[in-house]
Amino acid sequence: MAAIAKLAQESDWKVTGSDAGIYPPMSDYLQKIGITITPFSLQNLVPKPDLCVIGNAMSRGNIEVESILEQGLAYCSGPEFIGRHILPQRHAIVVAGTHGKTSTAAMLAHVLEVTKQSPGFLIGGIPENFGGGARLGQGKSFVLEGDEYDTAFFDKRSKFLHYHAKTLILNNLEYDHADIFPDLAAIKRQFAHLLRTVPKTGCIIRNADERNFDDVLAQGCWTPITEFAHYPHAHAEWQWQALKDDGSHFRIYHHKKIILEITWQSIGIHQIANACAVVAAAHSLGVQFPVIQQALASFAGVRRRMSLIGTAGGVRIFDDFAHHPTAIAGMVSAAKAAMQSKGKLWVIVEPRSNTMRTNIHQQRLPQCFDAADVVIFIPPSHRNLTDDEVLDIDAVCLAIGKKAQVIQDTRSIIAYIAIHAQDGDDILILSNGGFEGIHQRLLTTLKEKAS
Numbered sequence: 001m002a003a004i005a006k007l008a009q010e011s012d013w014k015v016t017g018s019d020a021g022i023y024p025p026m027s028d029y030l031q032k033i034g035i036t037i038t039p040f041s042l043q044n045l046v047p048k049p050d051l052c053v054i055g056n057a058m059s060r061g062n063i064e065v066e067s068i069l070e071q072g073l074a075y076c077s078g079p080e081f082i083g084r085h086i087l088p089q090r091h092a093i094v095v096a097g098t099h100g101k102t103s104t105a106a107m108l109a110h111v112l113e114v115t116k117q118s119p120g121f122l123i124g125g126i127p128e129n130f131g132g133g134a135r136l137g138q139g140k141s142f143v144l145e146g147d148e149y150d151t152a153f154f155d156k157r158s159k160f161l162h163y164h165a166k167t168l169i170l171n172n173l174e175y176d177h178a179d180i181f182p183d184l185a186a187i188k189r190q191f192a193h194l195l196r197t198v199p200k201t202g203c204i205i206r207n208a209d210e211r212n213f214d215d216v217l218a219q220g221c222w223t224p225i226t227e228f229a230h231y232p233h234a235h236a237e238w239q240w241q242a243l244k245d246d247g248s249h250f251r252i253y254h255h256k257k258i259i260l261e262i263t264w265q266s267i268g269i270h271q272i273a274n275a276c277a278v279v280a281a282a283h284s285l286g287v288q289f290p291v292i293q294q295a296l297a298s299f300a301g302v303r304r305r306m307s308l309i310g311t312a313g314g315v316r317i318f319d320d321f322a323h324h325p326t327a328i329a330g331m332v333s334a335a336k337a338a339m340q341s342k343g344k345l346w347v348i349v350e351p352r353s354n355t356m357r358t359n360i361h362q363q364r365l366p367q368c369f370d371a372a373d374v375v376i377f378i379p380p381s382h383r384n385l386t387d388d389e390v391l392d393i394d395a396v397c398l399a400i401g402k403k404a405q406v407i408q409d410t411r412s413i414i415a416y417i418a419i420h421a422q423d424g425d426d427i428l429i430l431s432n433g434g435f436e437g438i439h440q441r442l443l444t445t446l447k448e449k450a451s
Helices: 002-010 026-033 063-071 078-086 101-114 184-195 212-218 269-284 289-297 325-339 365-369 393-400 410-420 435-450
Strands: 052-054 075-077 091-096 120-122 141-146 150-152 155-158 167-170 203-207 225-230 238-242 249-254 257-263 307-312 315-320 345-349 374-377 404-406 426-430
Touching (some): 002 026, 002 120, 052 063, 052 078, 091 101, 091 184, 101 120, 101 269, 155 184, 203 212, 203 269, 249 269, 269 289, 269 325, 325 365, 345 410, 374 410, 393 404, 410 435
Parallel strands (some): 167 203, 225 238
Antiparallel strands (some): 238 249, 249 257
């Protein structure tokens, strides 16, 4: 919603917003661009807005939602606003999948920027190369993070259906969003609907290693498909190969010939797969390989994707958004590989998303922390869940082993780390929320200890 607000502002709308609670980095970003966010109040609708854009976290009962409906004010969802007011006459490049949407979209936008195409983009994070998650741009291309989550309380289609993709990247497909999808088949159905919106003159770039897309494509596809996969693969046109365990050095193959070898700032094997999709997309848009290589080598990543918060007493603190077992496992493994055995890797986890708070991934979660030396969980919120639906973190820690434990609150976690962390250790904090500001609070505590 912050990114949508920015695009509306650039399109000469006067923009204000309401929210119950907002935290960095988005709070800092909105303040910087001059968009005021205030607590929900009927006064926010005076004078009457020309248009109310309602986020998908809103529901009936919200004081402003109820007033908008009572007054008959014009309203729409965020994705509908983008589709109607921003994307006409643009070439929409949509990145879809369970994981890697933000990083892949940011990476592709950077590649197009290096080519001087001045792309527009809408990304659910803050790409470090741009300093913000959205802009109109001057060029024809517009890059979007295509979320499969539902659109609004009044529109239960996936958000990406509003974007009318002409180039579509299909990264991966797993079960997620247990609060709105009963099973994987329901998510596949939304992706099948997405394929129906891509014109036959467009391009679909599909991860051939992800077999769940087979069922989606079998429901109908009218657009040429280009495939990418891990090297070696029997038939994928584009293939990728990691040359270092932390993902910092890799190769890209085209028709089984090496066309790029890159060392970059990102870490994680999953990021190489993202890069391969970006290379395929950029090539389809006419970008030359030397320019792609230059752009990927200078890609600075996305805030809250293995972002270094600071160092104190030789202990580094990192923040990452990972909140699904596949993403967690990949990031933990990459973080340990990047350390090169200099110290212990601490992983602090807040199970915060609607899916992570449930026991949907009860059996998979313990397998994600093999590379970690110390694992700490904070108890998940029981909000809107029955006791038998909530993730049993005690059982998760028991399955992980002696290196894992549950600590009840952030203050106690900080105190424990301050006592036991040593010079050379890395601390990786995983949450898709603010986590009560634990990152800066921990850094402050460790600095005080070291002084």
